[in-house]
Amino acid sequence: MEKNLNITVLLVDDNEDIIDFITDDLSDQYNVRSAGNGLKALEILKSEPIQMVISDIMMPGMDGLELCKIIKSSVELSHIPVILLTAKNTLQSKIEGLETGADAYVEKPFSPEFLQVQISSLLKNRDKVKAYFANSPLLHIKTMAYSRADEQFLEKLQQIINNSLNDPDLDVEHLADQMNMSRPTFYRKIKAISDLSPNELINLTRLKKAAELLNEGTLKIYEIAEMVGYSSQTQFGRNFSRQFGMSPTDYLNNQQAEKKNRPI
Known part of the structure; x- marks a missing residue:
């Protein structure tokens, strides 16, 4: 599968095994950057063009919910789609994730194929919206x-x-x-x-x-x-x-x- 050099995905997780697992799966298609926590992720987001954030929720320091909230409320970053990963399987945790502005929610354990589909769907939908806007006069x-x-x-x-x-x-x-x-x-x-x-x-x-x-x-x-x-x-x-x-x-x-x- 050909790599899309225009798309850089930022993975945020304090578990190096998870980072390695997802990076190995996504690196054939996308440029992949990683951060061990929310604060490091923000440093990368403010200095590099990132097209997608995939973040664990449970992390020390700044968790995924707080990171997502900051991304979605920041004018410089609010356009970036965010996928939240969590081992929590409760309705309340899903509600919390979506209330912060997350674009998708993936429960651990997940199949690499499912995550790939989520990423592809979000990016394709945004491309369709951009094209529709450009081609529609009113x-x-x-x-x-x-x-x-x-x-x-x-x-x-x-x-x-x-x-x-x-x-x-x-x-x-x-x-x-x-x-x-x-x-x-x-x-x-x-x-x-x-x-x-x-x-x-x-x-x-x-x-x-x-x-x-x-x-x-x-x-x-x-x-x-x-x-x-x-x-x-x-x-x-x-x-x-x-x-x-x-x-x-x-x-x-x-x-x-x-x-x-x-x-x-």
Whole structure:
């Protein structure tokens, strides 16, 4: 099976045998990092791009529940899916795990195949959401949120971009500054949550706003192009077609036809 070099999984467990067991199984497919406790895991998370955390619950110092809670409440980390492992087989322990924002819960002992399926399912679902957002003209950016922290981050980002949408020079420096984040941290967050660079996300937001205005049907296409930061209607049309598979004119006609055919 070919290794996915874009995916790094962080294993967190104070039992070295468990770390070795899971690493041996996952390393054919993913890059694998490990930490013996929650504090060490946080150090790695803040310094390296991690796409998945698999953590035991019972650990000295900082346990898996506390680690998960910190990840899901941190703007820089909240997009990262977390799978919790535990030997506890009680409903209450499962509830506690899910209340911290965990994306999945796996009981020990578990089969390697079951863990593999959980990881693959979480990653594939996120990829589907990202693709659906990118290809759907009227879908709001916060549909990509998997936590309350993500939702707040994306709503604030959307507002900042919209406030400067007619500025052709809007760039990542301005956004990172407005979001009170360093440029590398901001870039890593946007890339992880959307699979887009910040500049690509800015352009997509311009095009989605254009689709919204086209849907309202009150402005000319050249007026909309200018409102969303394009100095050239031709460039606007080319980018719109590349993103959504149809020209602004075709999109406008389709939306008008749909409105006419809707039952009263």
